Amino acid sequence: MVGTSMDHKLRHAARTYGGLLIMGVAAIPIGLIIGAIDAIFGRALLAIGSFRDAHLIFLLPFLALAGLAIAFCYKTWGKNTSRGMSLVFDVGHGREESISLRLVPLIMGGTWITHLFGGSAGREGVAVQIGATVSHWIGRKLPFKHPGNTFLLIGMAAGFAGLFRTPLAATVFALEVLVAGRLEYRALFPALIASLVASATSGALGLEKFEVALTATVSLDATGITRLAILGVVFGIVGGAFAWCLAHAKTLAGRLAPNPYVRIGVIGVALSILLFALWQGRYCGLGTNLISAAFANGATIYSWDWIAKFILTIVTLAAGYQGGEVTPLFSIGASLGIAISGLVGIDPLLCAALGYTATFGGATNTLLAPIFIGCEVFGFSYLPAFFIVCAVAYLFNMDKSIYTLQERA
Amino acid sequence: MVGTSMDHKLRHAARTYGGLLIMGVAAIPIGLIIGAIDAIFGRALLAIGSFRDAHLIFLLPFLALAGLAIAFCYKTWGKNTSRGMSLVFDVGHGREESISLRLVPLIMGGTWITHLFGGSAGREGVAVQIGATVSHWIGRKLPFKHPGNTFLLIGMAAGFAGLFRTPLAATVFALEVLVAGRLEYRALFPALIASLVASATSGALGLEKFEVALTATVSLDATGITRLAILGVVFGIVGGAFAWCLAHAKTLAGRLAPNPYVRIGVIGVALSILLFALWQGRYCGLGTNLISAAFANGATIYSWDWIAKFILTIVTLAAGYQGGEVTPLFSIGASLGIAISGLVGIDPLLCAALGYTATFGGATNTLLAPIFIGCEVFGFSYLPAFFIVCAVAYLFNMDKSIYTLQERA
Numbered sequence: 001m002v003g004t005s006m007d008h009k010l011r012h013a014a015r016t017y018g019g020l021l022i023m024g025v026a027a028i029p030i031g032l033i034i035g036a037i038d039a040i041f042g043r044a045l046l047a048i049g050s051f052r053d054a055h056l057i058f059l060l061p062f063l064a065l066a067g068l069a070i071a072f073c074y075k076t077w078g079k080n081t082s083r084g085m086s087l088v089f090d091v092g093h094g095r096e097e098s099i100s101l102r103l104v105p106l107i108m109g110g111t112w113i114t115h116l117f118g119g120s121a122g123r124e125g126v127a128v129q130i131g132a133t134v135s136h137w138i139g140r141k142l143p144f145k146h147p148g149n150t151f152l153l154i155g156m157a158a159g160f161a162g163l164f165r166t167p168l169a170a171t172v173f174a175l176e177v178l179v180a181g182r183l184e185y186r187a188l189f190p191a192l193i194a195s196l197v198a199s200a201t202s203g204a205l206g207l208e209k210f211e212v213a214l215t216a217t218v219s220l221d222a223t224g225i226t227r228l229a230i231l232g233v234v235f236g237i238v239g240g241a242f243a244w245c246l247a248h249a250k251t252l253a254g255r256l257a258p259n260p261y262v263r264i265g266v267i268g269v270a271l272s273i274l275l276f277a278l279w280q281g282r283y284c285g286l287g288t289n290l291i292s293a294a295f296a297n298g299a300t301i302y303s304w305d306w307i308a309k310f311i312l313t314i315v316t317l318a319a320g321y322q323g324g325e326v327t328p329l330f331s332i333g334a335s336l337g338i339a340i341s342g343l344v345g346i347d348p349l350l351c352a353a354l355g356y357t358a359t360f361g362g363a364t365n366t367l368l369a370p371i372f373i374g375c376e377v378f379g380f381s382y383l384p385a386f387f388i389v390c391a392v393a394y395l396f397n398m399d400k401s402i403y404t405l406q407e408r409a
Numbered sequence: 410m411v412g413t414s415m416d417h418k419l420r421h422a423a424r425t426y427g428g429l430l431i432m433g434v435a436a437i438p439i440g441l442i443i444g445a446i447d448a449i450f451g452r453a454l455l456a457i458g459s460f461r462d463a464h465l466i467f468l469l470p471f472l473a474l475a476g477l478a479i480a481f482c483y484k485t486w487g488k489n490t491s492r493g494m495s496l497v498f499d500v501g502h503g504r505e506e507s508i509s510l511r512l513v514p515l516i517m518g519g520t521w522i523t524h525l526f527g528g529s530a531g532r533e534g535v536a537v538q539i540g541a542t543v544s545h546w547i548g549r550k551l552p553f554k555h556p557g558n559t560f561l562l563i564g565m566a567a568g569f570a571g572l573f574r575t576p577l578a579a580t581v582f583a584l585e586v587l588v589a590g591r592l593e594y595r596a597l598f599p600a601l602i603a604s605l606v607a608s609a610t611s612g613a614l615g616l617e618k619f620e621v622a623l624t625a626t627v628s629l630d631a632t633g634i635t636r637l638a639i640l641g642v643v644f645g646i647v648g649g650a651f652a653w654c655l656a657h658a659k660t661l662a663g664r665l666a667p668n669p670y671v672r673i674g675v676i677g678v679a680l681s682i683l684l685f686a687l688w689q690g691r692y693c694g695l696g697t698n699l700i701s702a703a704f705a706n707g708a709t710i711y712s713w714d715w716i717a718k719f720i721l722t723i724v725t726l727a728a729g730y731q732g733g734e735v736t737p738l739f740s741i742g743a744s745l746g747i748a749i750s751g752l753v754g755i756d757p758l759l760c761a762a763l764g765y766t767a768t769f770g771g772a773t774n775t776l777l778a779p780i781f782i783g784c785e786v787f788g789f790s791y792l793p794a795f796f797i798v799c800a801v802a803y804l805f806n807m808d809k810s811i812y813t814l815q816e817r818a
Contacts, residue, residue: 020804168796181594182818185776189804192797196634225605367594368777380789387577388601395429395598409591 020189023150027190030138030151031158031197034131038162038198039205041108041130045123048116049285056281059117063275064268066117070110071260071320081106084322085125088132088156089405092149092178098140099133110322118275118284120312121323124163128324131159135194149178153187154194161195162202165209169372170195173364180365180401181409210288212295214378216347218385227344228354228385232392234340235333235355239362240397242310242329247404249318260320267319275312283312287331294334294352306336325402326360333359350385353378357386358393365401367394429598432559436599439547439560440567440606443540447571447607448614450517450539454532457525458694465690468526472684473677475526479519480669480729490515493731494534497541497565498814501558501587507549508542519731527684527693529721533572534733540568544603558587562596563603570604571611574618578781579604582773589774589810590818619697621704623787625756627794636753637763637794641801643749644742644764648771649806651719651738656813658727669729676728684721692721696740703743703761715745734811735769742768759794762787766795767802774810776803 052059074082081087081103090096111126135155139147153174161170171192175183203209218224257263275284282289287309293299313328337355341348353374361370367390374386399408461468483491490496490512499505520535544564548556562583570579580601584592612618627633666672684693691698696718702708722737746764750757762783770779776799783795808817 017805168793171800182591183776185590185803188776188800192800196629220605367592367597375789375792380784380792383784383789383792384577391580391597391601394594396426 019144023144023147023190024193026138026142027154027158027194028197030135030154031162031194032201034134034155034158034194035162035198035201036205037104037130037134038127038159039202039207041111041126042123042163042202042207043205044112045115045286048112049288052116052118052285053281053289056118056276056284060272060276060281060284063117063119063272064265066113066119067264067268067319067321068261070113070322071264073106073110075260077102078106084129085403086405088129088152089178089403091132091136092152093405093407094149099129099136101133101137103133104130107322111324114316114321114323115285118281119271119316119321119323120275120283120285120287120309120328121316121321122313122325122327122329123286123323124160124326125324126322127159127163128156129159131155131157131162131198148186149184150187150190153178153184154190157187157191158194158198162198162207164373165199165203165207166373166376167192167195167199169369169376170199172372173366173369176366176368177364177403177406179407179409180399210291210377212349212353212378214349214353214382216350218350218382220384225388227346228388229392230344231337231340231346231351231354232358232389233396235336235358235389236362236393236396237398238306238310238332238336239329239359239364239393240400242314242325242332242359242363243365243400243402244398245310246314246317246325246402249314253318264320267315271312271315271319274315278308278312283309286327287313288327290331290335291356294331294338294356295349297349301335301338303339306332306339309335325363329360329363330356333357350382353382354385354389358389361390362393362397363400363402365394365397365399365403365406367391428553432553432599433602435547435551436563436567436603437606439544439563440571440603441610443543443564443567443603444571444607444610445614446513446539446543447536447568448611448616450520450535451532451572451611451616452614453521454524454695457521458697461525461527461694462690462698465527465685465693469681469685469690469693472526472528472681473674475522475528476673476677476728476730477670479522479731480673482515482519484669486511487515493538494812495814497538497561498587498812500541500545501561502814502816503558508538508545510542510546512542513539516731520733523725523730523732524694527690528680528725528730528732529684529692529694529696529718529737530725530730530732531722531734531736531738532695532732533569533735535731536568536572537565537733538568540564540566540571540607557595558593559596559599562587562593563599566596566600567603567607571607571616573782574608574612574616575782575785576601576604576608578778578785579608581781582775582778585775585777586773586812586815588816588818589808619700619786621758621762621787623758623762623791625759627759627791629793634797636755637797638801639753640746640749640755640760640763641767641798642805644745644767644798645771645802645805646807647715647719647741647745648738648768648773648802649809651723651734651741651768651772652774652809652811653807654719655723655726655734655811656809658723662727673729676724680721680724680728683724687717687721692718695736696722697736699740699744700765703740703747703765704758706758710744710747712748715741715748718744734772738769738772739765742766759791762791763794763798767798770799771802771806772809772811774803774806774808774812774815776800
């Protein structure tokens with residue numbers, strides 16, 4: 001009896017670990033493919049951003065027209081893919097079977113157009129959705145019996161990792177984002193492998209990693225911890241407010257202008273004017289200009305930069321433009337960090353780094369991902385500071401998330 | 410209507426955040442008290458260890474007698490506190506109301522006696538149980554309406570943090586250990602504060618932190634990652650095997666000798682002989698001698714050190730001696746790391762560090778705690794290596810845990 005039960009256990013273990021290993025192997029080509037797509041998408045996006053900055057006056061006036069084109073494409077070929085990240089979450093929670101591959105060219109093109117004509121939006125949503133779509137599609141072709149949402153998570157991780165070149169943050173992001181308070185450990189091993197491969201692939205294909213070497217020292221005495229906690233409260237509330245405002249702006253825009261052409265056309269015209277009037281395109285695109293300014297000693301960050309970027313990103317996304325939220329959130333947080341560093345008495349660059357990552361955490365309702373992003377972008381030695389600020393931000397974000405279908409454990 | 414609902418939401422938020430803040434404030438004295446107890450317990454234990462090493466020949470022969478004394482104390486005054494960590498888990502899962510405060514002197518004294526007479530055991534179990542008991546007791550006196558297991562977790566974190574002076578690892582350990590695959594985020598903020606305070610307190614009271622500055626560089630190319638993954642498999646299996654063997658050894662000892670006096674007496678005599686015969690007490694106590702040897706260039710680690718410590722710790726704990734498992738696990742992992750570093754082609758000290766933490770992770774079925782312990786003991790810059798090895802170990806530990814009442818999400 002004992003022998004049989006032992007034998008049964010061993011066979012079960014062999015199957016489990018065999019499955020794990022095979023999934024780990026499958027994660028390698030998935031990481032390669034998604035990393036390569038990320039490299040194409042990301043490099044083109046950066047080139048488009050530079051081109052736009054150089055020719056802003058010829059491009060920004062056509063933002064509304066560009067919006068109509070995006071709305072047309074989605075209306076004509078989009079099926080349900082315009083639901084974007086919500087569709088990914090539906091598949092993750094088992095409410096949808098699959099994501100149409102047509103999402104990939106649509107969101108990639110839509111984002112390029114959004115950025116070419118000066119919309120204020122991000123890029124991670126694209127990478128994560130492409131990763132999820134491609135990986136889930138591949139997973140359905142493979143003979144795994146009960147893969148559940150594992151391939152989706154592998155793809156989300158790889159998409160994030162390939163774009164930002166932060167494989168550890170990408171892995172924990174994919175594991176924790178579907179359900180707040182739960183980690184989908186099942187996908188840990190293949191997601192880690194896919195992330196490492198995707199990051200290496202996009203790196204080899206010339207997508208650079210954004211990194212900043214900080215020099216500030218963090219004091220973890222009572223005063224230092226209190227300062228970090230105050231920053232956590234601020235960044236958490238701003239992140240949560242971003243998620244809340246975005247959701248309400250989308251609802252409001254949809255109610256005021258149910259027709260997507262009218263919506264994107266009217267808001268697009270307003271955006272063209274606003275984006276030009278406010279410092280000639282300073283708030284167009286990803287916000288990497290603000291991030292660069294925040295971390296370049298001597299460059300200028302205005303005290304209102306964060307709120308301008310906050311509002312214009314929300315308006316851009318509520319209108320129906322494509323992209324994502326994360327890079328704008330990085331820039332909002334970094335600008336806010338610079339703006340309040342004097343008040344809190346923390347080195348401005350360190351404060352910007354803390355804002356960069358904790359505001360993202362507050363808006364996505366994630367804890368580990370922002371801690372790891374902080375480490376991978378600004379150096380692992382700052383982990384204690386990132387931990388404290390992101391933990392507090394996680395608690396003070398009013399439990400909001402830009403991913404409205406995120407569940408609670 | 411909207412106004413009322415908004416008002417309601419704001420009041421709810423104020424209550425939630427007010428509660429959070431109050432809990433954070435309550436965590437400060439809890440951290441102070443538990444940090445102080447940890448300092449007394451930990452410093453006395455280190456002194457006892459040195460005293461024993463200096464007078465081994467006069468102490469080790471009385472290990473069986475010491476065991477009888479421990480059994481007598483628990484039988485006479487113990488109530489159900491001999492269940493130790495299982496009792497903590499029962500309270501954590503809501504199956505028990507409270508832990509008697511008598512656990513504190515009993516487990517502290519029992520552990521001191523175990524170590525004075527040469528048993529091979531740990532110390533973290535003591536610190537975590539004391540922390541959990543004291544904090545849960547305090548929580549029940551405070552007027553929180555539904556604290557659930559929050560105070561228990563705060564205490565577990567503070568106990569761990571005060572003893573090892575690793576506040577971040579302690580925080581995530583408390584959040585993740587009750588249920589594998591779930592993080593008890595509710596306790597994050599107060600647990601973090603209590604951990605920071607407990608660590609600072611025990612430090613101020615002279616309990617030193619074990620730290621090693623590594624100099625090896627980690628390569629994260631395909632070969633490097635493969636090597637790390639292989640280490641993860643090995644450490645995960647050894648950690649899981651430790652948990653499995655300990656559980657079965659306890660069951661077996663209980664079946665062969667249902668009377669606790671007979672059990673601890675007979676095994677105690679055998680242990681006296683074995684512990685002396687095997688290199689004159691090399692495997693007595695916490696195993697910090699092995700850890701020191703592993704990280705001191707030029708000191709000797711035998712290839713069998715890890716398995717000797719493995720077996721003798723399991724026998725000591727199965728007999729009924731007090732202590733814990735974690736420090737022996739650190740020493741088992743570090744010794745094993747040195748032993749296999751040549752085979753895997755990884756710098757011995759780095760390999761020892763990876764074994765130190767990943768074997769602990771494998772045996773406790775935790776992921777984040779070992780990653781953070783690695784960072785806090787050996788340096789944050791090694792986080793990627795710790796992440797990879799601990800993630801693999803977490804998956805390859807056969808889902809075993811020394812905490813047999815750990816649940817699965």
